[in-house]
Amino acid sequence: MLVVRSTSWLLKTRTNPITLLRQRICAEAPQPTTAAFTVGNVREKWKARFQTENIPEADTSILNILAHVLRLPSPADVRKSQDVVLNETQLVKVDELCECRLARMPIQYIIREWEFRDLTLKMVPPVFIPRPETEELVELILQQIPQKPMNFLEIGCGSGAVALSILKHAPQASGIAIDQSKLACELTLENARSLGLSENLRIFRHKVTDTLPEEIKERKFDMIVSNPPYVPSQQLLQLEPEIKVYEDMRALDGGPDGLTVIKAILEIAGRHLNVEGILWLEVDSSHPPLIEQFLEDKGPTLGLKYVCSYKDLFRKERFVEVSKV
Structure with missing residues (x-):
């Protein structure tokens, strides 16, 4: 449980107090571990989301998107890369393409090949x-x-x-x-x-x-x-x-x-x-x-x-x- 301590420290700075309070809360909140951003975890997260939204071929969709973003030779190679950690740019791209799939755009148009x-x-x-x-x-x-x-x-x-x-x-x-x-x-x-x-x-x-x-x-x-x-x-x-x-x-x-x-x-x-x-x-x-x-x-x-x-x-x-x- 996160406890916000005395806010008297807000008065000692000219920075917007609300901004500083947010920074203090974010700093003290639990941060996602690197493991949360591995290929395996990202795959499972989006596969579950696709299934919840009744997107056809949920696993095939995320495998193709991950292979495209990671520039792997084929979707099958994603299964060999489960422990690879995606960087921020890759995570943003995966999320962007997965949102397109949620809109029922065909995977062929999403990855453009x-x-x-x-x-x-x-x-x-x-x-x-x-x-x-x-x-x-x-x-x-x-x-x-x-x-x-x-x-x-x-x-x-x-x-x-x-x-x-x-x-x-x-x-x-x-x-x-x-x-x-x-x-x-x-x-x-x-x-x-x-x-x-x-x-x-x-x-x-x-x-x-x-x-x-x-x-x-x-x-x-x-x-x-x-x-x-x-x-x-x-x-x-x-x-x-x-x-x-x-x-x-x-x-x-x-x-x-x-x-x-x-x-x-x-x-x-x-x-x-x-x-x-x-x-x-x-x-x-x-x-x-x-x-x-x-x-x-x-x-x-x-x-x-x-x-x-x-x-x-x-x-x-x-x-x-x-x-x-």
């Missing part, structure tokens, strides 16, 4: 954040892509995750990426330059309808790939705050049935794929049979054939392969 397969990509709100499922899409593509010169088109590039992954692992490929967002186009270019992959990539700002930009309206491609907007419009308000508050809804809104942009892409594929070229789509799990039916009706006109669908890591039908005949 994210790992996609073996690429480190810069992230800027509200550009669409690549999901783990999209890494699976890239893996499917790379398993089948020929190791020879080929050209591809990505429709809706976002941060550039898909196009840049393809270019890194298929160095003989060349790509064109389009997106309706100016910020997304700029971010894709910035990521391409930082990864040394900009030489084989051209980027155009273009709203996805059933046409391509004027500069490439006559081009043909060996492959087209897209993770298009596919969320039905009426479901957008049901999305988590991390998505509906911070991300660009244009990258998510697929129209009444989620197929508006997908059908436009199928039209593009029919005109711009080379014979035996492949279209890869990431879609809602309800879409593969609808796309198959659409191509049964219009495929002969478009010159497209439904090949098959593939399941994601959650066992949902997520990826569709279509070929040009």
